[in-house]
């Protein structure tokens with residue numbers, strides 16, 4: 001299959017690699033749509049913080065994606081041909097954090113597009129539990145933005161933003177901004193202290 005691989009700062013190239021084969025509990029997704037995340041752009045431009053510097057980076061990025069299931073491993077419980085959106089993190093599901101609703105800080109992440117090859121490719125191998133079924137194929141395009149939407153919702157919820165408030169959005173990702181025809185009255189924006197970085201913020 002063809003992939004688009006990081007080949008050095010400012011350089012991407014098409015590479016031919018073997019098609020992935022699912023093992024037990026895994027599926028292969030035929031990629032239909034994939035976003036270009038701000039963190040992918042940071043890698044491309046050689047800006048930090050970088051997954052390359054941490055030593056866990058492989059060259060095929062792409063973690064905001066949808067597709068149809070092309071192959072199913074034993075016990076995966078999904079069907080070939082079904083449309084899915086993929087959660088790129090893929091936490092272990094068994095550690096203290098995963099069993100207490102904090103899977104975003106699980107130390108054993110699958111890491112699609114970082115530790116494992118991502119969706120800048122024709123096919124992408126993931127764990128079955130990372131795939132969320134979509135109602136039908138018409139949702140494939142919009143659902144590719146589920147991951148950045150989740151990041152934005154998390155930020156909004158943590159910030160306690162209320163309807164009618166004036167806010168400043170500091171974000172590079174176009175997908176983090178949604179248009180609105182509403183014209184709220186101007187009220188003072190809330191101030192907030194920056195939070196320390198965590199795993200969750202590295203997956204947007």
Ligand SMILES: [Zn+2]
Pocket residue numbers: 091092093094095096097098103106107108
């Ligand atoms: Zn875990």
Ligand SMILES: [Zn+2]
Pocket residue numbers: 037038039063064147148203204
């Ligand atoms: Zn992202």
